[in-house]
Amino acid sequence: MTQTTPTRAVPRRRGLWRRLRHDYAATPAAALVTLVCGTILVAIAWTLIDWAILRATFDPAAGREACRAAGGACWPVIAARWRVILFGLYPYDEQWRAALACLVVAAVILLSCLPRMWGLGRLAAIWATGTALFYLLMRGGLFGLTPVNEQQWGGLPLTLFVFVATAVIGMPMAIVLALMRRSSLPGIAIPAGLLIDAIRSLPLLSILFTCAIVLPLVLPDFLIGEKLYRVVFGAALFFAAYQAEIIRGGFQAIPRGQEEAAKALGLGWRQRLVRILLPQAFRLALPATINQFVIAFMETALIVVVGFMDLLASANTAFRTGEWTFAHVEVYAFIAAIYFAFVFGLSRYGAFLEARMDAGQQRS
Amino acid sequence: MDRTAPAIEITGLHKSYGGFQALRGIDLTVARGERVVVCGPSGSGKSTMIRCINQLEEHDSGTIRVLGTVLDGRLASLDEIRREVGMVFQQFNLFPHMTVLENCTLAPMLVRRLPRAEAEATAMRFLEKVRIPEQAQKYPAQLSGGQQQRVAIARALCMEPQIMLFDEPTSALDPEMIAEVLDVMVTLAQEGMTMVCVTHEMGFARKVADRVIFMDRGEIIEAAPPGQFFSAPQNDRTRQFLSQVLGH
């Protein structure tokens, strides 16, 4: 094929139109993909706007009939039920304590996202203080706060409590399990490995269930305690099994020379571990660790199944009773927004850290 | 395709990455059967230039004609050119999930639509030419770097291209393997293949090049037959570069 006219000898234009064509419709097939995806996007956006805003009812006093007539989202259900959704069965007059407790947890999480707080000691201090404060506020019984039994806890504070307690108990367990599995002594490494692998191959639900109903069978009376704490222990164990493998991965990624150099300098086992290995392992494992936190937060929702009134369960009750039985989408959208804000925020933060660490590695 | 047109004709070639100008006005004509060696400091745009010739990079402005066909972004011209232009990369880029033989028969079977038997016969011929027919059933990762690069050359030759592009084919090799690859390239040059070769192997340039081209900062600074290029470089930057690579 001979091209006789030297077309395009002039500079090619990189204009907007050209760029758009290149990106959206370089070939007929690409144009078709653009068309299909674009249509879907527009349809989704329009349906959402139409339902959630244009045809929605916002008047807090509006009832079922008014919502039905408008045809869109029925937001008065949130106005009417938000206390139940957020705080479950917690005594109505004491719900300010529950709200405060949620803020404490939020503060703890925000603080631990600051790089200047990243020391074993500081992190441990923040989380221990936060947990104690949370517990004091929720449980009461001191400083003139009326005691509130764990069975009355519910909604967002319960979800946050399970999450925080899982992390606070699970993380030390994870470190210990990881160290045991890495041990050169088979009598320690093998049982640890078996435990980790067994837990990882079981569904979390079955572990929560086991903790709720089997532990009372095998524990001596003084150890049985509240069902809430047994279930939290199960969640922590599950978290620890996964997190232990993440930490172990971090250990494996440390260059061999590091430990040898530390040995050659005459550092003892504890010093090598605390000063040289653990900090590096945690750094290397940080993105995966944050990911694990995100997963652990989402998995707190599973405690519904063993009979707790967490955020998800209290949302269920909010529309299962009374006049709001039709408003399930609105209620789920409300709590989905809460879960999403937390999970999306944390995972974006993880991605940001990862990018920062990658950049740091390239420089060195 | 024009049988009389030069192998490659480049005029006024420009290429930028974001705001950075990698090529600023390259003019170059390579005749059929000509061997051109391109050298220049790292980042001077050598790779960018030869990757424009088979459109692994799209250029911004200027004309590139290969064997008479203008590369204007149409897919038809692209397909046509890529089957006539072979390329050898610095990092070999053999397909790790295929044996040596499969690497060599893939494109002839898919692009030239040769039957398997014929493609395998061709492949074996070229593997013999690069002196590793016995490795045909192995996977790339089982070979040394020099062997891999020779397979990569054979793979490109299996398409029976009219032009071969080499982008620093020996830079990723240990010194003792460089010679075996260069030997193959010399043989190829002596058989009259049109070659554009980015390399810092000045011995190779002296031996086979018809022309040596020196690039710096996206421009061709100097182009001359090797005798003149090495003995009497005209430009300061060329002299400076030569003294570095030749170790004077």
Add this chain to the structure above:
Amino acid sequence: MARLLSFPGTRRQRELALQAVFLSALAALVLGAALTARERLAAQGLTSGFGFLRKATGWEINFALLPTTTADPYWWYLLSGLVNTLFMGAVGLSGAFALGLLVGLMRSGRNPAARLLGTLYVELFRNLPIILQLFFWYAVATALPNPRQSIEIGGALVNARGIYLPGPEIGRGIAALSALAILAGAGLAVGILAARRFRRAAPLRRQSLAALSLAAGFAVAAGLALAFRDPATPWITHPRAEGLRITGGWRIQPEFYALALTIITYGAAYVGEIVRGGLKAVPRGQIEAAAALGLTAWQRFSRVTMPLAFRAMLPMLANQSVWLMKATTLGIAVGFSDFFMVVAGSINHSGQTLELIGILMAGFLAINLTLAALMNRLDRALSLEGSSMRPRR
């Protein structure tokens, strides 16, 4: 600080002592738990052992592929639950992989509209608890109109009690067998595509063999369905509303499709990310080399990019499969009788807690080990000899 372990002997002796102490503590723990349990059970008048497995259950489960009645013994119920779980897993996994592949490709391509859609999908489904999604779909499914006002879509009826599809009238057992035949065909097809023995065969032959085995699976399924259908009914019966009852056709229960939909959509978000990671792990040079050889975009994708990406994805796909299998236990939240729900029900009714928990764990261990072994085989069959092209994590 004083050394805690100022042990007198050699290092070796100290290590032995350490292990001995640890192991005996562990043994004491297990023994203590066992003794407490025995005492408690004796106090409740329960005999331990697996004898109860042969007793009739006397309670119903609301979804079963295998035919079950209240007269069936526990072991049959447990088996039935296991089959339900496997079936749900197969549906969920294949759906999640197919949709995830699409999402991953959309996110990896150049088309901004497709990328946006893919990104929205992943961020939405990955960042909400799976059980919330399940509750949502189940609430939507059960809030559909009642059977009297069923929505009709192309011969199928949709209402709060389920989706009713036209189909031949056959028993549950035959349906399960048919599904198994299709699965076996698909498995064989994957095996043929992966097996080293067939590597040297022409790709075309390999593909047609795989297609053949897939077709054979479908043929056997269709044959079974037609051979064992109720001969008194027409070939295909259409669901018909008779007041509040719907007769004819196949009913898909809300519990089933809500859970399947949840596992598929949630899983697809993760699989999509794995696919994207796998595609990113393919070195650019590979694709450039293919381009320089003149391969077309589709040839580059199918011969170079995808085979390499798939190898990179395999370990993560294996993990994801295990995860999705475990997610079937969510069935208990909406009342789908998976293995876990049957075990929980059995514990409620028989009180044989420890035995049943043991069976539950053994069941999941078996499922996971099988999955792991399958994936390992695939991994070995596909492994790149002499190299270890793996993506960065």
